[in-house]
Amino acid sequence: MTAISSGATTYIAQSVSLFDGFDGFVLPLVLKIAFVLQLFFVVPLVGGYLEHKAMGRMQHRRGPVEAGPFGVLQLVADGIKFIQKEDVIPRAADRWVFAAAPGVAMVPALLVFLVIPLGPGVFALDLELGLFYALAITSVSVLGVLMGGWASANKFSLIGGLRAGAQLIAYELPLILAAITVAVQAGTLSLVGIVEAQAGFMIPGTGINVWFVFPQIVGFGIFFISAMAELSRPPFDMPIGDSELVFGYMTEYTGIKYAMYMLTEYAGMITMSALMVVLYLGGWQLLPGVPMPGCEGAGGLFDCSPIGIALSVLVTLGKIMALVFVMVWARVAYPRLREDQLQRMSWLVLVPLSLLNLAVITVFKVVF
């Protein structure tokens, strides 16, 4: 039986993580867990601070200024405040489901960070099925939202939960179809493999290197819109629409549980942006065709020196934050859609468009 156990748990990893360079079994594991946790708890806070500041400027305010220099510690202060608050559970609520719901929503958002690559070797795992893993895990989050909406024993919460369920199912389809199209073009499901495929993708007949966003600009738009809808971000925030439903499925939540829902949303913004960077925007490549200084591997993106690795991580984080900024921009610029407009947009516009996109890209892939 020992032979089985050693063979069974080694999943096929495409390239080796930086953390596997250390000796032993425990040290790489601890480092990977620390890496994923800091991704989950720190980067979303940076995104949240960016949102506060950008929204403030767009609305002729200054955003947070008091906590820390330029208000950078505002979200940390918010977190401390949430922990101190009283944990209120409505008397009619289903206590266990009510308490478990934020966790069910949050854990998948944490697990996605396992496969997100920030640079050459800077990832916890490079699964052969990385892209599919990320999409499959995020689809579980909706259970937590439905549970919270039902267990609150509140009509507004229930309607919010129902809307969230309908919305997440409707937009998962175009999201997955757009992602599949990238996988078809790259010929792999591994996220690192997709970055490598983009570094080697030339316009047919020429030697000019372009990212997948150029042949798949339609797919990128579909993915971006669906990602915003999956996260229930304005203008797709019907599940929590505060002018109609108080605060949707989060109405009865206070304190740390509410903070968990919020952290899920912000972590989701980071993972979706990171997926878009990997799928369409060349990963840690600065510009198409430009090799990273200090890197020698394929496309100038792999086998890097420490400086090259640091630069790559900075480039990825910069791209993620740029996409987060665009999401905030869309939030400020557009009013909330109506529920029927939302469903119509997904089923009648995005799904047929993404199927067409898939067909066209597949034909091009076969022809060239």
Added chain:
Amino acid sequence: MTGHDVVFVLVGLLTAAAAILTVTSKNLVHAALFLATTLAGIAGVFLVLAADFLALVQLVVYVGAVAVLFLFGLMLTRAPIGREALDNQNRGLAIGVSGGLFVVLSALIVDAVVGGSLGDTTVAEVTGPGIEDIGMAIFAEWVLPFEVLSMLLLAALIGAIVLARREPGDSGEEAMATRIDFGDAPPTEGTDSLSSGSLPELTSGERREGGP
């Protein structure tokens, strides 16, 4: 017992416990949530057995879609929100059917492993096939069954839509539709019943004289 076996047993126990709770729970929504746990547990079993593609498919199809649709349907129709219970009275019948199935299936498995055809199989190392192998197998060797299955699913899908759709002539109550007209032209006088019919009666001179 290696660490791998321990994890396998733990995941199996969790799945079995959730499955039992699914059928014994009196609250419909709780039962659906335990069902979701069971399905996720089966995904865990697949993962431990190195079938990672199958595990992810299980997760995205059964947990992410089927269980969510169950919950969605329950909440939309008849589940009482909060702590109330809703149960039907078919407990004895259900125990009979599931107990019988359990006996038959476990007898088959025990027969196959211990006394029967699988008795002298050697234990082989488990390594999950790569996604490329699965893809080649489905779309090269097994493409005809695959296409037939997808036609069947498509037929079922269209059938469900046809069944759920209500034609104009069907029985049942038509939903009241509120019609909001955003046209530019306001209703002209004399053409609609409102201006020529009821309103002038109310404001006619005779009624006003009759009043105080």
